[in-house]
Amino acid sequence: MKAAFYTQHGSYENIKMGIMPDPEIKEDEVLVKVKAFSLNHLDIWVMEGKYPAQIPMPHIFGSDASGVVEKVGKAVKHIKPGDKVIVYPGLSCGVCEKCLSGQDNLCRNYFLLGVLNNGVSAEYVKVPYLNVFKIPEGLSFEEAASIGITYTTMWHSLVTRGGIKVGDTVLIHGGGSGVGTAGIQIAKLFGATVITTVGDDWKVEKARSVGADFIINYKNIDFFEAVKQITEGNMCDIVVDHIGQETFARSIECAKRGGSVITFGATTGGEATVELRKIFGKNLKIHGVYMGTKGEVAHYLKFFPNKLKPIIDSVFDLENVKDAYKKLLSRQFFGKIVVRVD
Numbered sequence: 001m002k003a004a005f006y007t008q009h010g011s012y013e014n015i016k017m018g019i020m021p022d023p024e025i026k027e028d029e030v031l032v033k034v035k036a037f038s039l040n041h042l043d044i045w046v047m048e049g050k051y052p053a054q055i056p057m058p059h060i061f062g063s064d065a066s067g068v069v070e071k072v073g074k075a076v077k078h079i080k081p082g083d084k085v086i087v088y089p090g091l092s093c094g095v096c097e098k099c100l101s102g103q104d105n106l107c108r109n110y111f112l113l114g115v116l117n118n119g120v121s122a123e124y125v126k127v128p129y130l131n132v133f134k135i136p137e138g139l140s141f142e143e144a145a146s147i148g149i150t151y152t153t154m155w156h157s158l159v160t161r162g163g164i165k166v167g168d169t170v171l172i173h174g175g176g177s178g179v180g181t182a183g184i185q186i187a188k189l190f191g192a193t194v195i196t197t198v199g200d201d202w203k204v205e206k207a208r209s210v211g212a213d214f215i216i217n218y219k220n221i222d223f224f225e226a227v228k229q230i231t232e233g234n235m236c237d238i239v240v241d242h243i244g245q246e247t248f249a250r251s252i253e254c255a256k257r258g259g260s261v262i263t264f265g266a267t268t269g270g271e272a273t274v275e276l277r278k279i280f281g282k283n284l285k286i287h288g289v290y291m292g293t294k295g296e297v298a299h300y301l302k303f304f305p306n307k308l309k310p311i312i313d314s315v316f317d318l319e320n321v322k323d324a325y326k327k328l329l330s331r332q333f334f335g336k337i338v339v340r341v342d
Contacts, residue, residue, distance in 0.1 A: 003122035004321045007058045009049030012325035017318075020060065023118070023126035027073035030129050032087055034341045035141035036315075037065040037120040038178070039328050040149050041267055046115055053116060063089035063113045065120035066135060066144035067341075076129040085132040086144050086301075087125060089113035090152070090291050094130065105156070105291045112149075112291070121321065123341060133297060136304040146178065146310035146336035147301075149291065154183040155300050156292030157240055157262045159190070166191035168237040171227060171254050173197050173247060175207040175215065176334040179265075181311040183240055184210045186300075189307055192238075195230055197223050199331065206334045210311060224250045238262065245269030257282045264289040311335030 003020040025031045043061050045051050065087040069079055079085065092099050092107035099107050113119055113127065135144040158164045170187045174180040175196030187194045188211040195214040196207050207215045216226040227236065235256035241248050242265030249272060255261050261284055266272075279286065300308065313333040316324040318341050328337055 001123040002318070003060050004318055005058045005060045005121065006047065009047065009055070012044070012047060012322050012329075014047070015322055015325075020058070020118075020122060023124055025071060025073050025126045027075045028129055029073050029126050030069055030076060030079055030085075030132050031071040031124055031126050032065070032067040032085060032132065033070045034065050034067040034087075034120055034123060034125055036067075036145040036338050036340050037062045038142075038146040038148075039324055039337045039339070040064065040178070041265065041328070042112065042149070043114070044325070044329070051115060053111075055115070056117070060118035060120075060122050061114050062119040062121040062339075063115070064145055064148040064150075065125060066141045067125075069132070070124065073129065079129060079132055079134075083132075084135045084141070084144075086135055086147055087113070087120060087127055088131045088133055088152075088294065088297055089148050090294065091117075091128070091131065094128070102293055102295045104293050110290075121318070121339070121341075130294060133301060136301055138305040139309075142312055142315055142338045142340065143305070143310045145338055146312065147304070148297075150178040150182040150310070150336070151186070151300060151308065152292040152297055153264055153289060154179055154186050154240075155296050157264060157287065157289045158183060158186050158238065160292065160296065161287040161289060162238040162240075162260045162262055164190045164192055164238060168192040169195065169231055169234070171195045171197075171223075171236045171239045171251070172212075173223075173241050173243045173251070175210070175212055176200075176203040177242075178310075178336040179242055180207075181210050181335050182308075184212050185308050187211075189303065195227060195236070203334055222250075223247070224253050227254045235259065241265075243268050245272050248272035249274055252278050252284065255282065255284055258284070260285040260287060262287045262289055313337055315340055 244266030
């Protein structure tokens with residue numbers, strides 16, 4: 001099969017195009033012909049060798065994809081060849097206490113497709129049958145490929161962990177990112193007031209069109225002072241910080257007494273300095289989030305495409321995948337960057 005891969009850690013410039021063996025499925029697996037996959041910052045961390053595990057080489061990368069079922073194992077009953085599916089990247093053992101209780105993202109063997117095994121930057125990918133979901137009617141392959149990590153992480157963050165409710169005020173950093181646009185949509189679905197941050201003026205109206213009520217260009221004004229002014233000093237019920245080192249301390253200050261601060265990313269570094277008195281003094285809840293559960297996916301897919309719908313920034317052909325990652329690192333995008341495979 002045709003594939004994009006790399007043979008050593010480093011920048012996206014190490015990506016090569018070539019022919020790799022077709023995956024061979026077991027009786028409980030599904031072979032999917034990949035139509036599109038979307039980019040995540042996770043891809044970069046793995047590519048650069050920053051992921052704390054041994055990565056197999058040569059490595060087919062990428063986690064989120066959509067496509068058409070090519071073949072199913074003998075044990076697979078709910079999916080058949082020809083079905084259009086989302087390839088969900090969260091992999092777990094399926095038999096431990098956490099998996100059996102519907103908390104598969106807490107499985108001790110949990111990892112994401114395209115990290116410790118081959119991913120989706122190829123014509124075909126194989127996954128356990130529990131990791132494919134039929135694409136909701138009305139979504140393109142490009143949109144379907146943009147759902148997995150972003151919407152699962154944000155749904156788990158805001159709904160399951162944050163307990164979002166009507167009337168809440170929510171601060172979501174990085175409103176132009178994939179998770180940012182997903183978070184804005186989910187928060188508005190639950191009737192919250194949404195404050196978001198962006199780093200460019202051209203992203204302000206785009207964030208507003210997705211549903212954000214207040215947009216702060218953090219390069220022009222301190223986001224804490226802006227949040228304080230917007231909320232008249234009441235601050236936020238939920239703060240979602242996937243930026244990391246540069247913002248986390250001030251994100252703590254943006255939460256009201258009894259509020260929640262959620263972290264699932266560290267694009268600016270992971271060594272944040274935190275004043276503990278501001279955590280216990282305000283009775284804050286700090287949530288570390290790594291993805292979510294398959295049950296949440298089955299639930300939130302009901303809201304696509306009428307209530308929730310991925311925002312696509314741009315689409316690249318597989319042969320131009322390096323350009324896609326160059327754009328991801330430039331931060332000059334709004335929504336998801338997608339690569340079309342077929």
